[in-house]
Amino acid sequence: MALISRQQDVTLLQTRLEPDVNGFLISASAGGGRIATCPLIVLHQLSQPGMYIVQNKVFDIERSMLMFHTLKLGDPVLTSKKHAGAEPLSFSPSFFVESMDLARQALPNFRTPLDQPYPRTRKLAVFTHVHNEDIYLKIFVDHYRKLTDPENIFIIDHESSWRSPYLIDAGGAQVIRIPRGAFDDRQIVRYCAWFQRFLLMEYEFVIHVDCDELLLHRHGTEALVALLEATPEPAVFQCKHMIEVIQDIDHEAALDPVIPVSMQRNWGYDSGIGKPVLASAPATWMAGFHHSLDDHCLRREEDLWLIHLHAASYEESVRKNQHMIHRVAAMKFLDGAPDERYLPDPDKVARDYRANLQKNATPMPEWMKGMF
Incomplete structure (x- = not known):
């Protein structure tokens, strides 16, 4: 079994696309003795020799080798009709560095021998990204400090225009303030993926959730800790x-x-939405964080429940919508129409709450009482 590492290049196939003479399909050759190629990414050659630009509307280049990172990579068979006209490419492993679980690779450094993975010093980190949040910040920190010390809880403040007292005094959690540009779900996913990888260098597990999302184990906090110990x-x-x-x-x-x-x-x-929120390996989220592309290590846990508080406070919804009007132009659907969910109309919020309750609500399970 061969892993991508600093000592081993990755052999790929470059096949010219038709009718675009400048387009190339990049595939990996894997399998013992027989070829199993899968399309990974599409590159377009630039005017400069050897320079390419990614042309992929769905996945980032950092995801491209994820499904192959534990497969044995073999040399391409260029005599096959299937690969006629293909030529081998050799990429430096640094090209795929963001799909590598560096904390589990034996890398040269001053702290560990070459044949041992980097030792993680702490068990669990929790992080979230926020903008103009208030009471959910306190609920978030109070909930997750049951699982880890507050210093292991990170709040990424995306340049809130209003500083909540719960952000100024975050109960011992660490607040990281970054500048805010135009609203972009893909950019948020990319930033959080990098930050999760950074945390996984020192923590064995990382939880990433919105600040109005609380992770529960059906059998309590001790059962969740036991799940981590057994993984x-x-x-x-x-x-x-x-x-x-x-x-x-x-x-x-x-x-x-x-x-x-x-x-x-x-x-x-x-709601039936099973979000991937807890990981000991780099997660590959789609925009919105509701799905990941980690089938090789994805575990669906029957006893893990995510509690979403988005509609738990009418007053908080109205307050957030009032702040949202200042940037509603950036919150648009693909057709350019304003997202009406965020218009500051208290009466509309009240109507939505009542309609949601009438249509969907069922009594809260009794076992949840007191757990969050």
Whole structure:
């Protein structure tokens, strides 16, 4: 079994695309004795010799070798009709560095022998990315400090225009403030993927969620810790359930961040979205973080539940929408129309809450009471 490493180049096939004379399909040859090629990325040659630009609308180049990173790579068979006109390419492994789990590679450094992986010094980190958040920040930190020390919780503040007191005093969590440009889901995914890889150099596991998402194990915090202890191999865990908590605005009071949410809210529903939120290997998220491309190490856990508080506070929804109007021009669908979900209309928010409750809500499972 051969892994991509600093000592081994990767042999690929370059096949000219038709009718575009400057287009090339890059494939990897893998398998013991027989060729199994899969298209990876499309490159377009630039005017400068040997220079290429990625032409791929779905995946980033960092994902291209992910499915092959544990396969034995063989030399291409150029005599096959299937590969007629193909020529071998040799890439430096640094070309694929972001698809490598560097923490598990034996790399030359001053701290470990060459035949041992880099030792991770801590068990679990949690991080989220936020913009103009408020009470969910406190709920987020209070929940995840049950799993790890606050210093292992990271809040990436995407240049909030309003600094919440829970951001100024984050309960011991580390706040990382970065500048904000135009809203771009793909850019956020890319940044969070890099940050997760950075954390995985020192932490065995990393949780990435929105700050209104709380990860639960059906059997409690100790069971979640035991799951981590029993998982030595690289894995990306996908929650089997995602509960959308809904406030009954006609009968439930405003959300108090000091009191457990499950003691204040009685309604929710399972959206069926199983987000991959816990990982000990680099995750490959799609925009929105609802899906990942990690079939080689993806584990769907029946006992992992994700609690989504997006609709748990009417007051918080109205407040966030009022801040959103200042950048609503950047929040557009592909056709250029404004995203009406974020228009600052309290009456519309109230109507949406009531309609959501009437259409979807079921009683909160009894076992969840007091767990978040």
